[in-house]
Amino acid sequence: MNEFLHMGGYASYVWSSYAIALVVLLANLVAPLRARRKLLTRLAQREKRAQRMKR
Amino acid sequence: MKPATLPQAFSILLRRDLTLAYRRRSEMINPLLFFVLVTALFPLGISADPALLREIGPGIIWVAALLASLLSLETVFRSDFDDGSLEQLLLSPHPLSVLMIAKVLAHWLITGLPLLIVAPLLGVLLNLSTAAMKTLLLTLALGTPVLSLIGAIGVALTVGLRKGGTILSLLVLPLYVPVLIFAASAVANSDAGLPVSAHLSLLAALLVLAISLSPAATAASLRISMS
Amino acid sequence: MLRFFHQLASPKHFYRISGKWIPWLGAACLAFMLAGLYQGLLVAPTDYQQGDSYRIMFVHVPAAWMSLFIYMVMAIAGGIGLVWRIKLAEIMAISSAHVGASFTFLALITGSIWGKPMWGSWWVWDARLTSELILLFLYLGVIALYNAVEDRRTAARATSILALVGVVNIPIIHYSVEWWNTLHQGPTVTKFDAPSIDFRMLIPLLLMAIAFKLFYAVVVLLRARVEVLQRERNTSWVKALVAEHE
Numbered sequence: 334m335n336e337f338l339h340m341g342g343y344a345s346y347v348w349s350s351y352a353i354a355l356v357v358l359l360a361n362l363v364a365p366l367r368a369r370r371k372l373l374t375r376l377a378q379r380e381k382r383a384q385r386m387k388r
Numbered sequence: 389m390k391p392a393t394l395p396q397a398f399s400i401l402l403r404r405d406l407t408l409a410y411r412r413r414s415e416m417i418n419p420l421l422f423f424v425l426v427t428a429l430f431p432l433g434i435s436a437d438p439a440l441l442r443e444i445g446p447g448i449i450w451v452a453a454l455l456a457s458l459l460s461l462e463t464v465f466r467s468d469f470d471d472g473s474l475e476q477l478l479l480s481p482h483p484l485s486v487l488m489i490a491k492v493l494a495h496w497l498i499t500g501l502p503l504l505i506v507a508p509l510l511g512v513l514l515n516l517s518t519a520a521m522k523t524l525l526l527t528l529a530l531g532t533p534v535l536s537l538i539g540a541i542g543v544a545l546t547v548g549l550r551k552g553g554t555i556l557s558l559l560v561l562p563l564y565v566p567v568l569i570f571a572a573s574a575v576a577n578s579d580a581g582l583p584v585s586a587h588l589s590l591l592a593a594l595l596v597l598a599i600s601l602s603p604a605a606t607a608a609s610l611r612i613s614m615s
Numbered sequence: 616m617l618r619f620f621h622q623l624a625s626p627k628h629f630y631r632i633s634g635k636w637i638p639w640l641g642a643a644c645l646a647f648m649l650a651g652l653y654q655g656l657l658v659a660p661t662d663y664q665q666g667d668s669y670r671i672m673f674v675h676v677p678a679a680w681m682s683l684f685i686y687m688v689m690a691i692a693g694g695i696g697l698v699w700r701i702k703l704a705e706i707m708a709i710s711s712a713h714v715g716a717s718f719t720f721l722a723l724i725t726g727s728i729w730g731k732p733m734w735g736s737w738w739v740w741d742a743r744l745t746s747e748l749i750l751l752f753l754y755l756g757v758i759a760l761y762n763a764v765e766d767r768r769t770a771a772r773a774t775s776i777l778a779l780v781g782v783v784n785i786p787i788i789h790y791s792v793e794w795w796n797t798l799h800q801g802p803t804v805t806k807f808d809a810p811s812i813d814f815r816m817l818i819p820l821l822l823m824a825i826a827f828k829l830f831y832a833v834v835v836l837l838r839a840r841v842e843v844l845q846r847e848r849n850t851s852w853v854k855a856l857v858a859e860h861e
Contacts (some may be wrong), residue, residue, distance in 0.1 A: 341667035350725045354674040365837035373860040414762035436740030
């Protein structure tokens with residue numbers, strides 16, 4: 334296990350690369366999900382306001 | 389409603405500019421991209437020899453910073469001019485020069501500070517030594533506010549003009565030369581291991597001079613342009 | 616079959632169908648990624664030249680492949696959108712820009728990190744990395760243009776043209792940078808593609824490449840769905856969806 338983490342002395346290089354990759358991938362996953370939620374909320378608010386106006 | 393005091397007016401103006409910039413934050417990236425792009429062009433145009441890059445690197449980064457700064461200067465007064473708030477500023481009971489400091493500070497935070505943050509990346513691209521990199525950041529920290537301050541005068545003079553952009557560069561770039569000279573030679577010196585305190589003091593002196601004189605000059609220029 | 620594609624071009628059906636595909640694509644992506652990581656980090660042997668640092672290759676190379684692949688897709692989708700005026704094609708084009716730029720960035724960073732122990736410096740102006748850097752600029756230009764134009768449709772069309780121009784330029788840029796590189800470099804040769812790569816290193820590479828492609832599929836569909844909702848916000852099916860969301 335230790336050898337695995339140690340990566341033959343290159344631990345910081347290898348693990349930082351994989352960590353950055355993980356961050357980049359997660360960010361790309363999270364961004365559209367949040368955008369969708371924000372959009373739906375905004376559209377819902379707009380709809381509510383429109384309904385209030387009609388009355 | 390009580391009229392705002394000068395400090396209040398200052399902070400309102402500052403916060404307004406920062407908020408407006410935040411709403412268009414994708415636009416803030418453009419001068420930064422330009423900064424990186426221009427810097428990257430030099431190795432392609434000259435040579436990628438690491439020793440050569442290390443030598444000319446500081447100069448390249450500073451010239452790129454000047455050009456990027458120039459590109460973003462327009463934004464200081466452009467939107468205010470377009471929607472009429474510039475005229476309102478001129479009518480304000482508060483001293484215009486102090487309000488100018490608020491606008492220039494906002495401009496520096498939006499355009500100058502990002503250059504500072506990105507510069508280490510460029511230092512890596514151009515193979516700068518750690519000592520040179522540190523001095524580079526110091527010179528940028530001292531120099532970019534000067535660029536904003538001096539640039540504001542130029543923008544104030546050209547704000548109403550149609551071809552303002554090109555004329556602006558002609559006006560402002562000569563004024564930038566001292567900053568470029570002191571900053572670039574400071575970084576070159578630190579790379580060679582020589583002392584840089586003299587250069588940095590001169591840059592600091594330029595900054596003090598700019599802070600004390602440029603707001604008044606900007607205000608006067610603005611009044612002339614808008615008359 | 617043709618009816619399937621015809622239906623797909625309609626935003627409403629696209630939204631429904633993509634919603635069904637995403638979980639499967641996501642699961643497949645995860646499976647391939649775990650397999651690739653396991654093979655790459657645990658099973659593949661230590662390289663006799665580069666020690667264990669070569670394992671960065673398992674993210675670096677697939678990321679670089681994706682950066683080019685996605686640009687191609689973006690340009691082709693943009694082209695289809697321009698020529699045949701298919702809304703969905705434009706949407707796919709612009710939905711690819713951010714994730715493409717991300718992969719390019721990832722390729723550059725991991726390449727830089729890999730280069731430090733190999734070449735001794737964080738950055739070297741070699742042909743591969745320089746071309747990749749220019750590719751990043753191309754992506755960022757597309758994103759900047761899209762953000763700058765107010766109207767979404769005009770924005771999509773403008774960026775499609777930009778992407779097409781870019782894709783024609785990519786081989787030209789690549790060869791010119793390679794030529795420039797041979798002029799100036801000489802001793803430093805990229806040792807990344809050895810003539811024959813060990814089979815046990817090839818497997819994780821391919822697994823990760825497939826995983827990244829599936830990841831791209833998931834993300835582009837997610838982004839495209841948001842774009843579709845935005846554009847079709849005044850239609851009844853979107854309004855029904857909004858009401859459901861509450």
